Amino acid sequence: MSWRQVLVLYAVLGLLGGEYWLIERRRVERPQGQPARERFLSLQPGQLREVRLRRGGRTVVSRRDADGWAVIEPAGTTIPADLIEAFATALTGAEEIARVGDAEADPQAFGLDERAAQVEIIAETGEPVQVTIGETNPTGTAVYARRSGNPVVVLIGRNVRYYEDLIFQALPSGRVPAADVDAPVGG
């Protein structure tokens, strides 16, 4: 083998190594059985400035600040910033599991009426985006949702609804607490 051939082989090896390092290593493979799906919203969580959640006559408004997320409304309420971030990430990262209704769809059939949660997302740029989150589907794994400017009813992950529930559960209520077991060292 000539020195020229050795050099060519090294060059090919270098190219393959570069391709692996720059492309293959960063490629995220989806587990089998999960085809690629359309994103529900074309927003990244980092772009969000404000999240307004309304459900059952109660409203929670959170605004991004230097430390993460601060609750603006109801004033004086403490909700973990991570929870707001997790909700925003779950909603902006949500994928369309299925399209289940068009503009003619009966909102009541999907819980997209007065029972629904209304979410308004305000990003750094662009118009605010409104999302309506309805009932869970019969299999209990996803929820019906609709976004402003698009009448299609889609299924998105149940995770969004659970985080929404956790946010509203973090608000003060008249609930009787469980037995106080705050002692840190095994009683």
Place this chain on the structure above:
Amino acid sequence: MASPRWWLTLAGVASLSLAMLGTPVRADVVPGDKITEQNIEKLKDLISPGMEWVIKHGWPITITETKRIEFPQAYKEATEKYSGQVKLTADGLNLVNYVAGLPFPNVDPKDPQVAMKIMWNWGYTHLTTDDVDLRNFDADTGAVADHGPLTVERHFLLDHFRRLFWTGRLYVDPKPEKPNPNGYRAQQGLYPVLEPFDLKGVGALGNRYTSSEKQDDSWLYLPSLRRVRRLSTAQRSDALFGQDTDVDSYYGYSGHPAWMDFKFLGERDLISCYHAQHYPVKWHDKVDWAFDDVWEKRKVYVIEGISKLPQYAYGKRVIFVDKEAWVIPFSDIYDRSGELWKIWINDMSFRKKAFEGANVIDYPDEMGFIPAIVMVDMQLEHATKASLPSHRFPGEQGWYFNQGEKAGVTDDWFTVAALVNAGH
């Protein structure tokens, strides 16, 4: 003439009702309540979506009073002695100066590292401090019927699940750490499979290191191929042996604390099965993939975990960690679309002995026996249930805690050679 007090009382009740309308009173339960799909509203603030799914498919819930869970005395003393010196590195990925006990007994929700501290506490929980040997247990896997039984597709019988901890040891010499040139935190083995016949001799083995820079060593032995296959860390989330369960979901979460990005989602009340009355497990007569036991109301931390590994099977886990006991009652698992996928449910029973009887080990403290686990795949309507121990072995204690060599938990057992030999 009627007393004006009557009107005052009426006005008071009306005012209270109006106030309650403005501030919704949450659902709640009391001991003795029996919850089914019909009255699940009473539980709606005390369960997760995964638990809601199983209850709506027939899982029965009986509420009992909340009981305290005490740390074992040695663990409590170690926590008091050593926790003050334990630090978390700035990136949250490694413990510094840990010796034994709970690393962070005083968790502050405002602490920027709160999620990692909770998960490190879970990683060093008191469930097993030195070693454990789980013997003679079985599992069934198959499709679940709505309000009906499991159609058994595969039945498994397993000989041993063993864990040996190299650090944080409290009972078996040498302690608190075995001479540890490899830097092990723990070793774990699940072998040999005895049934079904086509999987006879199959087993899994793994080493966990104290340093988060080192990934687990994991092996799977397949006698039919006469091959030992090495598994990556991400493959710990793959369902094993054709079941719904994966190694990373054992106990509710068994990955290294450093392998996920954890978020602290808050605190809440939740039902948990920590004082199961039945040992071995009692499966429900009709919905036989559900253990039929008592649940109590507990306070938990809610943690979201997203794997740092791109090949990881799950999109995220929502893990509930008990504020007092530092154990996980159940955890929900979502796929990458955020769709609810699976739930892992622990049937736990803190008690001093497995059951009354001669030669049954009587521990000085209540230990965390787990007479059953269930993992349900909601998308496939499929489940795996395990009886720990199996009903086929009357008198079997199942769980043997901190018995060291007496229970066969030796260094040699956690070698690939022993795994292969047991498979012959």
